[in-house]
Amino acid sequence: MKRITLSIAVASMFFAYSCKNFQASKPEISKVEAVKSNITDEQLMDRVQKDALKYFWEYAEPHSMLGRERYHEDNIYPDNDKHVVTTGGSGFGLATVLVGVERGFVPRKEAVKRLTNMMDFLAKADRHKGAWSHWINGETGKTVPFGKKDNGGDLVETAFLTSGILMVREYFKNGNAEEKALAQKCDDLWKGIQWNWYTKGGEKVLYWHWSPDYQWEMNFPLEGYNECLITYILAASSPTYAIDAETYYKGWARNGGIVSDKTQYGLPMYVKHNGAQEYGGPLFWAHYSYIGLDPTGLSDKLVKNYFDLNKNQVLIDYKYCVENPKQWKGYGPNYWGLTAGYTRNDDGSTGYNAHFPQNDLGVITPTAALSSFPYTPKESMDFLRFIYTQKPQFIGTAGPYDATSINYSDWFTPRYLAIDQGTIAPMIENYRSGFLWKLFMNAPEIKQGLKKLSFKSEKYNIK
Template identity: 85%
Template sequence: MKRIILSIAVTSLLFVSCQNAQKSQNISENKIVKSNITDEQLMDKVQKDALKYFWDYAEPNSMLGRERYHEDNIYPDNDKHVITTGGSGFGLATILVGVERGFVSRKEAVKRLTTMMDFLAKADRHKGAWSHWINGETGKTVPFGKKDNGGDLVETAFLTTGIIQVREYFKNGNAEEKALAKKCDELWKGIQWNWYTKGGEKVLYWHWSPEYQWEMNFPLEGYNECLITYILAASSPTYSIDAETYEKGWTRNGTYLSDNEKYGLPMYVKHNGAEEYGGPLFWAQYSYIGLDPTNLSDKLIKNYFDLNKNQVLIDYKYCVENPKHWKGYGPNYWGLTAGYSRNKDGSVGYDAHFPQNDHGVITSTAALSSFPYTPKESMDFLRFMYSKPEFIGSAGPYDATSIHYNNWTTPRYLAIDQGTIAPMIENYRTGFLWKLFMNAPEIQQGLKKLDFKSEKYNIK
């Protein structure tokens, strides 16, 4: 996946080691919880903390999610104004959770969300799709890599999920809310999903650049985090793909199915490049901020919830087994996914962690965003993290930690990681965001087109 393939390139941007430089700073009430705090109160707290990333630390002009927020204030040049498309989509969902939970006012949220939609309408678009990174001051594309300087269909899909959820939440509201919903609707309908079939091939492609055209040449084939891209492309009322593109492209004509098991748990699909244990846990999260996997099926998969739950449990059981003997790994300290990492020299890097690429670094979002699948195991992790004040910052648990390396952490957050925490916990608690997305009329039609079924949402 792009996050794996480009991890070396991203690492080169992340330069300086901060080690534990800020551990003694910001020791505030945010880091201290009483031992008798209830599960509900603790979920409230971590959701509210995660919201700060997108509410308090948003890019100040666009109000969208910055690629990263560093409490140590160490950034690459001009990085403070780089916004991330996919992470901003998760941020939209996070803000809706904030409104629903009463963490922010509905009126203030509408004002801010309107600013975001106005910015996205004027920002660079490439056949309707946004780039991976955008300059929050100018709206211009910021290259993610030399040839990755155009449309990024997968990041656009993550953003679009949030846009549709915002539309659905406010579409029956007051005049300002209806105006916001209309802006969301226009943005969604302007994305030319079918352009990204490279002239009608029966597969979607990740990238297109006005300068480099299709040179990135990355077809979206399962299984990884990209399922939602096909769902949205099939659901588009303006630039839709057909079911054959999903079947031949995503499922590889059904050849992505797998009979593999790990720890007695069926994997159901071949995880790209990670067939033994499964891939990073964001594969069970990013597409499912809006897509409800509960008893969801298609022609090949009987229950997407079981697919995701088993991937998370395999990751959990691997960490408990701990074959590499990392200090700290166990039932209350687990979870491997992409995020900040610790280089061999102790400096801060980036890596896509999964059992076959395990370096002793736990990424907080892995367990926290798995609440729908593993509520007990995720709660054990959540309680443990808030008992370790050195691992907690102003926006909740830091992105990456390692007990093995003397409680190493970095006082940094990434939008793409922080943004899934509040939404997935809320989906576990109430199904709030799942209901918004799954009940959108176009999504219902798109799922039916691809022969998905869900009794819960009357999709037959």
């Protein structure tokens, strides 16, 4: 699913194209039983991480082994797309698999075999100046158009995928011969991405799309603030096709225009959220770039602390849900979190929407609170404990379903999206151990790229 970018309204067109608001049958009631209330916090985090891992381990597209765009337990699919894999969601899936290996949830040797298969597939799949398309056919490796003119490289999706690829490389680069071979495949893929091509001939900004058929007609410059920060970090860090610091500060940071002095609930927002400057955007903006990029104590010339930026965005969302100005039934300290995902249409069918305080439709997306564990551990744990012990109907075979609503008589959709399910295990793990953050932040190129952009982090000796 395409996420929010320059404009909430513009992105909504892509949501509509992708989902087509297809009708859902009456969902089967989940057979998952509520867990006992005396379960420990550690056991609960293990449980939800294991559950989310199933999406990418048991329900992966069988040929490529990458993450399907969606998985529906009600077996209703639009456009017969059971073999459509998603580039960005697969990047989150790579991180999820690494968590599975590190936690002992899946065998290391089997994971290496699977990950090698994925890298071999990606090496043969269609690439557009080194970038992959938003969707790929998991059987053929051919680009699946996301929209009429969106049939080429998607730099943001590629960035999410590349973040995962680099973490796989770092995890296995000092292993046995098979693991070192996997790491080399990852390195080759990374070095083949022509990040600087996406400046449209040297403009001081990155562009989201390029198509061999339609060239730059999509015309979406990546300007902050939204989920795209990691794209600039990777582009600046590339050892082969790098951008310069000026492109970051003129493009992403809008010559300083990204900075905001606005507060909400007494919390500084620090940056101007594109199309959502009153309360902040959907919570995935605090997740997608930060699967590997550690915001703890991280700063650049304009933002003093990225952790505080993300924490405040999540807390504003939380406080909004607790305040509950629209009086939705169920909203409160144990049931909160607005982000993009499936939604309930007025006619009861399932659609897709970008939920955030200024677009609050009474639907809670579990990944919002669960992927916010590093920022709001108590509030996120309260949510996790509530849905697993009190709302078992919201839990399916791969963890919490994508969309839920107590307000609409405990409505849920028995469906999953890779981009939502894929951030849960990684962000919880970053809260628990910092595992993925350490892998990514200690990659030599990332350290150099961050220094180039004047980022600082005492934690990783980046000055």
